Amino acid sequence: MTATTAATRPSIRATRSGVRALLLLFKARAVVVLVALLIFFSSLAPAFSTSNNFQILTKHVAIAAILAIGMTFVVLTGGIDLSVGSVAGLAGMLVGYLLTQGIEAGGSRHFLPVTLCVLVAIAISLLVGLLNGWLVSKAGVAPFIATLGTLYVARGTALLISNGKTFPNLGGDPAHGNTGFPALGQTFFFGMPMPVWIMLVLFAGAVVIARKTPLGRHIYAVGGNERAARLAGIRVPLVKLFTYVFAALCAALVGLIIASQLEAAHPATGDSFELNAIAAVVLGGTSLMGGRGSVTGSLLGACVIGVLSDGLVMLGVSQFWQMVIKGAVIILAVAIDHLQTSIQARFLPILLRTDNGAGE
């Protein structure tokens, strides 16, 4: 008997530390994958690990990350926002219209200053977020359907604004006093591209909201158990409204950044961006059921997607393989997520046992 107990104790201890290490590895999977990808691409493509390329890479990641940060809160409440890609397209077209066509008033055309153009475009895009939030929280429409509807409405509106055309030359006209829009996507600030700063500000804001404010705790509570949250006195509709408006804000910023980088606004911009954002959020470990996940995870997820696509382009991998590989990475990430949950459940007794209690 004594021999068996003596043999069991270290083995339990070993299992426990093994399981803990495995769980830690799984939890940090986005970091592990990211580091692995960075090493992989740096070793195969010499230009990958140059500071110039990291600047470009962060700029590409920023676009995916801004959308993913916005999407995170929506997913945390158990919702989904399919309209973000269309909202990005709409915001770009709105600013394109205001910069190149101006507003007609009193028989003549007036051109607004750039800042005002940007603010008006954001404000109108936020209306889509408000509509999403209202449909989901007040009208009781399922998030998937409500935002699928606004996806089409926003895209159709973007097409209507120009009748399907591209607005070129968003550099503005000195005669109209509205130059300077390209600065939003093209300037550098302390050595980092402006889009990266925008992303960092949104990220910091979202982390503070999630961790330090009652609103953040309410978001998790609504996603964890909506009924319980409501009974606890949380104003569920307001919380949901916030998440959709925030997602629309992030989407609008992405649309403006892209329009500014290209100095042109195309109504199809942002097509299928929502799927990239959802993929980044899921890669970052946020549960589509709501209540579990983090903004930091989504940022890491966006980094994985951005690094993967840029690295594959650098290696000259064909478009078809890029799609296959991206899909495989997403499936793998979700499979690991599932594995983590089941291992955690299965080894919970061992993990909870203290050393003193073991074998007695």
Next chain:
Amino acid sequence: MIHPTRIWCTRAAVLLALSFSACHRPDTSKKLIVVIVPSQDNPFFKAEADAAAVRAVSLGYRVRVDAHDDDAYRQDILIDAAIASNAAAIILDNAGADSSVAAVRRATRAGIPCFLIDRAINATGIAKAQIIADNHQGSIIVAEDFVEALGPSGGSYVELLGRESDTNAQVRTSGFHSVLDRHPDLLRVASQSANWSQAEAFQKTETILQAHQDIKGIISGNDTMALGALAAVKSSGRSRIVISGFDGSPDAVASIRAGELRATALQPAVLISRLAVDETDDYLRTGSTHKLEQQTIPCDLVTRQNADDFRDFEKVR
């Protein structure tokens, strides 16, 4: 699910047609011509659809414009709708050389003649006409000009491909290579598909420019991607990179005029649409188009010297 592009495009085209017929209710005594194009958020297809609609209305027809978004199934539904609305003829920019054969045959059997524009199908004797821009010839003139621009010493270049499942993407890249591969001094250091998209071409070119410091030229399967590449080259601060496109879109022609893009091949979309409507009219009156079924219309090379001669997919001078 009906794609909103289609609804809005249809509505816009109907409005256009109505404004030309100066009448606010469709006049059912007039024969209906249905124009089906891939999409209208692309200036090329829009110009093509508008040109066909305007010509048909001026010849005394009613017009309906639909867009199939490069989806052969949606195209099928639109063809069925045209049959159901008793159209006199269909003018079609199809959704795939093989996947469109059955739909064209069905319309023809239902007594509706089909006139194909811009893209051919892999079957003859079904459509009354197949009028296409010569993509092969167009890509050769662009590539020859590209070689000349890079100079006798050659150098490294990048190729941006269109959507790889698209016939035109394949025809254009093979046309480019029939010229470029004859020059041993030219080295293709990267080739990526940017799916005809400006934003995608921008991102991919930025990354490629990082991987290869010595790029002298970028040749692109269409103008939209060429403009995306141009934005990336500008933002990288590099200059003297030769960028050529294909299509002859108004934005690209403006950029060529400004000395930014090097050249493009203008597809005579407006001319093709007009020819198709004229042949439709001829066929409906006389029972014959008096032309061969397969007609290829050569593309024009647009460079800084002649950029003023072109406007909205049309040679105006």
